[in-house]
Amino acid sequence: MATLKQVAAHAEVSVQTVSNALNAPHRLRADTLERVNRSIELLNYRPNRNARSLRTSAVELIGYCVPNWPNQTHLVMDQFLHALCAAAERTSRHILLFTAPPGVEGMPVYDDLHARRLVDGFVLSQTETHDPRHGWLKEQKIPFVSFGRVWKETTQPGPWVDVDGAAGSALAVRHLHETGRRRIAFLGWPKTSGLAEDRLGGWRTQCKELELPTTGLTVRCVEDSIEEGARATAELLDSGQEPDGIVALSDILALGALRELTRRGLTPGRDVGVTGFDDSPLAEVVSPGLTSLKQPMDEIAAELLAILTAPSDLAHLATERLLQPELVIRGSSASG
Amino acid sequence: MATLKQVAAHAEVSVQTVSNALNAPHRLRADTLERVNRSIELLNYRPNRNARSLRTSAVELIGYCVPNWPNQTHLVMDQFLHALCAAAERTSRHILLFTAPPGVEGMPVYDDLHARRLVDGFVLSQTETHDPRHGWLKEQKIPFVSFGRVWKETTQPGPWVDVDGAAGSALAVRHLHETGRRRIAFLGWPKTSGLAEDRLGGWRTQCKELELPTTGLTVRCVEDSIEEGARATAELLDSGQEPDGIVALSDILALGALRELTRRGLTPGRDVGVTGFDDSPLAEVVSPGLTSLKQPMDEIAAELLAILTAPSDLAHLATERLLQPELVIRGSSASG
């Protein structure tokens, strides 16, 4: 494995000159640069990242804790990871995975990774209502950025990127309204989830704006399962509210809605329009296809990395980014 | 951030002694060790991994290419990653993610990561029929281990760990047989997939052994979707073969089967037993729950890491490990 020294010897220049050829080529005379580059090419030289990191004390690795507790966002985690990786690579960084217990128990792990210089900073996701990580990391002055707001806190420590769930629900409501629905229900989760409240709020606001009814049109599901979505839908259909549209808080719940509708001989998309959230692989694979709100993963990842890798003198700018989801329309909400 | 030097000064020993306290404590006199450890504790010292890696030329990072092409195993990717991470950490290693184009196009990326010393080696997954990576990496003498065999090759370059798909199918068939089914069908994929042939073979062999019929009881689905699974199931039901059990090659296809059965007024689990593959999160969340073959992720990850981190003098031992899937029984195969 060639080193700078060997390249330098081959090109008959000093070691530093080769280093400059790579990191500050404008400093070299054109002919020297070319000669050095030829030697680099010829010897198939690649800089040793450990030596570089030791010297510059920047490892260009970003830690991401791979979640293991069961959760709704798992179905799109691979999309997120891929986007995150790709975005990192665009700034010549990489993602380092690790596991940590949830909550404050996990903090030593974050601390350790940073202290041993395995990572420069962290991307947090799976943000929870009283997530202790943000405050702790900020206090330790460890760089991080959060995918997802810490809900119910008036001001959140540190930078974040999130998707506007309220706007997403509103988008779904408008779409169902445009396709002729007038009694649009919402399948949600208990109040404890900030995410759920956000999406619910968007549904309510948009319904009000369009002068659509909301009372009796919301059901809270106790867990994120197809079964529970079906049960909630049944409850809705039996309540006499006669919904002709259903905005579900997750694709899984929406799948439950589809199943219950089908079971009752109703045709999703024709009789009742249904939308889900997150545009998981399932949405495409189910029949009729499930209309769903796609999170702009590439944009999210790009923003996360932009914030994390911003030079520290700009670190105060634009550290809170609320991105818009996109409605992917499929058969489940075909014109009614 | 404390360094060895500072700890050494504090404990009034040489730098090397502190290093030894961490890497070869048996070499120190008990009282010295204790004194050094106190200083380490007090100064909250953590070794700088870059400096260590530079010196020892081992980074203790393992590369894993995050797949982006649509594929059946995505639904359990998060489980796999979590298991892999945890296994890596048990040997004080970590997983580094990267993206690369599929096939031979991606080889420069692997090469680069290794040459720049970002990783010690690789875990490959998403193994394809004519996967060029294995041969290439072996030729380059870059350490790797494959999750999944390269199919249709008599001898595969390099070590691998895989799950015995044939045994899995056989397990499903035996289970359906034990619960009273006698006409067990198989929902598969086209012949081009080695994985599909493996699982199909297991079904056929086990059926023969139990003297169950096989002719006319297999359908090949052209893609891995619920729709296609339902279509195939319909085809099966219309063929006059009257299957009372269905072994599906994936959870998604099995879901299609469940849907088609329900649509026809048949009760999955009572009238027809259905099993899927991979025990994705869906299997649990659907109703009735889907009986499915769980891949032993923790064991897989542990084996992958054991092979990858084996001292090179043992590298020839046990580098091919075929693990057994486990049948997770749920409502879809309740006693007939």
Added chain:
DNA sequence: CGGATGTTTTTTAACGTTCAAAACACCCGT
């Protein structure tokens, strides 16, 4: 007490890179 033996600790020299400063080369105007 002197040496042999074994244990513990220190010294020296790397690993491969980049930073800061110094050295060198060249051109220009006076």
Added chain:
DNA sequence: ACGGGTGTTTTGAACGTTAAAAAACATCCG
């Protein structure tokens, strides 16, 4: 011819660690 600038290249030191060798220190035994 000389001082000053500008552009290019080299020198020396440092980043924090560990391997190998050397040195220092104990211990034991005859």
